Amino acid sequence: MSVLIGSLLFWALATVACWQIAARCAQARWAKMLVPALFGATLLFLWEGIVRGLNVSPVILPAPSQIAARFVDSTDVLWMDFAQTILKGALSGYLIGCTAAVLVAVLIDRSPFLQRGLLPVGNFVAALPIVGIAPILVMWFGFDWHSKAAVVVVMVFFPVLVNMVAGLKETDPLQRDLMATYSASYGQALTKLRLPAAMPFLFNGLKIATTLALIGAIVAEFFGSPTRGMGFRISTAVGQLDMPLVWSEITVAALAGTGFYGLVAAMEKAVTFWHPSQRSDR
Amino acid sequence: MRQVVLPVLTVLAAIVVIWYCAAVALNAKWVRDQAARADEQVSFSQLVAATMVQERPVMPAPHQVAQGLWKGLAGQKVTSKRSLVRHGWITFSATMLGFVIGTAAGIALAVGIVHLRSMDMSVMPWAIASQTVPILAIAPMVIVVLASLGIKGLLPKALIAAWLCFFPILVGMVKGLRAPDRMQLDQLRTWNASGGDTFWKLRLPSSMPYFFASLKVGIAAALVGTIVAELPAGATAGLGARLLQGSYYGQTIQIWAALFTAAALAGMLVVAVGVIERVVLKRMGMAQ
Known part of the structure; x- marks a missing residue:
């Protein structure tokens, strides 16, 4: 019981602290890091306190400390699953799908007819529950990571395509006229003006696609997989009621997802440093 | 409006055509296997026809899906488990x-x-x-x-x-x-x-x-x-x-x-x- 009260007390104190920091020095750089960190820590403490204080069965919800212990114990299994699902399945599919989408976008950009036809269809498909195609692709490409990569390709293709097509339209007539007065060829205008101008849109699509890629790769494993992989491990560990292992996998997925997103965001910052949304520090 | 309808229909038609081609290509293997087992020769037209009517095709043709859809939506009582x-x-x-x-x-x-x-x-x-x-x-x-x-x-x-x-x-x-x-x-x-x-x-x-x-x-x-x-x-x-x-x-x-x-x-x-x-x-x- 004292654990529960302690964690509740910590929660209350931290909330007051957050409040005070936010009210007094919201502009400081350290405050922008500290407040979210403190909030995250309170959530973990509260979780630990509730699980221990109320004696919640680990079958339902393990405490963070149990998960951490299991995580350290089974790093080799977790790494194997990570390599299978994220590195082989999600990453290769992501690269293929995004490259294909960018190439198709550049190709259909030359034909307004194709654009008018493909964009509504693409927008529609982007809103569809594409994960549903996973069982079909698993049937075609077998149980190994190829089928997972195929699911990821289909899932990331349309969001990236739609964004890239919108991005290629982003230049205004004045800029294109300038290119024409320089007597730039189509290729020169594309590489020097229109591709750079499309980058903010492209990265918007790429960022959406990171989460989709992880989801696609993991969900596809529910329809059949070799005896490794994160989706496989989650479904079998649930069957064995090994919840700490399940949560360790979830932690890996969360870390991989955040890291992947952070990587793309960092690339965006490097590539589109000129865009107003990146010139923050105002 | 008309500016959009025609291109969209063209793209949809292209998708259906590609779909039929894919159905033939993907289902052909099973037909050939069946024919080889029965020691028969299949002509191309027979092959195409056979790929369209399989019970468990690798890739069902659009009309098969439409049939399945119709059967599921309208061919059952709403309370049926297949509906x-x-x-x-x-x-x-x-x-x-x-x-x-x-x-x-x-x-x-x-x-x-x-x-x-x-x-x-x-x-x-x-x-x-x-x-x-x-x-x-x-x-x-x-x-x-x-x-x-x-x-x-x-x-x-x-x-x-x-x-x-x-x-x-x-x-x-x-x-x-x-x-x-x-x-x-x-x-x-x-x-x-x-x-x-x-x-x-x-x-x-x-x-x-x-x-x-x-x-x-x-x-x-x-x-x-x-x-x-x-x-x-x-x-x-x-x-x-x-x-x-x-x-x-x-x-x-x-x-x-x-x-x-x-x-x-x-x-x-x-x-x-x-x-x-x-x-x-x-x-x-x-x-x-």
């Missing part, structure tokens, strides 16, 4: 429940974030981080755990759907509630408006276009969440369960039919939100 209307309805009701929960949570959090600086600083980074977690991937696990707690039926699925759709709505609403510029806020201050007045008369109305844009994203996300939540073995009802059963028993036509029902459902939901948007914005005098 896609019944499964679609189950998925739809869970989606709507989740959509309502997620929308309410998203709006509540957005209001808090806009009004409380400490909440803005502490919650927003975690809300973004929560979306990089492939939550969909652990949806089946959440269902199993909730079922072991005795929570069954619509609610667990709806919770997954709510989790997926709250974020777009949160982001859209935060943006929308902050849409009024300094001039407008100053104007209300000169009128000595209270915080409540500012909220109801300025912030909320000006957030409506953002709200509806994010509702469209949110409802599509809620449907995806429900379908994945229906995947875990043991679920017997809903479009997701149809997909899983189809994949277990190799019933490809059933998978495709369920997939198209889901697509149609997604389309209808998004269109419905669009219609409501147009009506509401028109009544509010904000339609473009």
Whole structure:
């Protein structure tokens, strides 16, 4: 019981602290890091306190400390699953799908007819529950990571395509006229003006696609997989009621997802440093 | 209008043609194997004909899917376990429940974030981080755990759907509630408006276009969440369960039919939100 009260007390104190920091020095750089960190820590403490204080069965919800212990114990299994699902399945599919989408976008950009036809269809498909195609692709490409990569390709293709097509339209007539007065060829205008101008849109699509890629790769494993992989491990560990292992996998997925997103965001910052949304520090 | 219809139809026609070619290419192997086993020669026209009528094709031809769809939608009693209307309805009701929960949570959090600086600083980074977690991937696990707690039926699925759709709505609403510029806020201050007045008369109305844009994203996300939540073995009802059963028993036509029902459902939901948007914005005098 004292654990529960302690964690509740910590929660209350931290909330007051957050409040005070936010009210007094919201502009400081350290405050922008500290407040979210403190909030995250309170959530973990509260979780630990509730699980221990109320004696919640680990079958339902393990405490963070149990998960951490299991995580350290089974790093080799977790790494194997990570390599299978994220590195082989999600990453290769992501690269293929995004490259294909960018190439198709550049190709259909030359034909307004194709654009008018493909964009509504693409927008529609982007809103569809594409994960549903996973069982079909698993049937075609077998149980190994190829089928997972195929699911990821289909899932990331349309969001990236739609964004890239919108991005290629982003230049205004004045800029294109300038290119024409320089007597730039189509290729020169594309590489020097229109591709750079499309980058903010492209990265918007790429960022959406990171989460989709992880989801696609993991969900596809529910329809059949070799005896490794994160989706496989989650479904079998649930069957064995090994919840700490399940949560360790979830932690890996969360870390991989955040890291992947952070990587793309960092690339965006490097590539589109000129865009107003990146010139923050105002 | 005509400028759009013709290109879209062309693209759709191209998709159907590619689909037929793919069906022939992918199903041909089975036909050839059968013929080799029976020591027969198949001509090309026989081959094409045979690829169109298989019971469990690798890739069903469009007309087979259409038949399966028709059989599932209209050829059964609505109460039958094979009726896609019944499964679609189950998925739809869970989606709507989740959509309502997620929308309410998203709006509540957005209001808090806009009004409380400490909440803005502490919650927003975690809300973004929560979306990089492939939550969909652990949806089946959440269902199993909730079922072991005795929570069954619509609610667990709806919770997954709510989790997926709250974020777009949160982001859209935060943006929308902050849409009024300094001039407008100053104007209300000169009128000595209270915080409540500012909220109801300025912030909320000006957030409506953002709200509806994010509702469209949110409802599509809620449907995806429900379908994945229906995947875990043991679920017997809903479009997701149809997909899983189809994949277990190799019933490809059933998978495709369920997939198209889901697509149609997604389309209808998004269109419905669009219609409501147009009506509401028109009544509010904000339609473009």
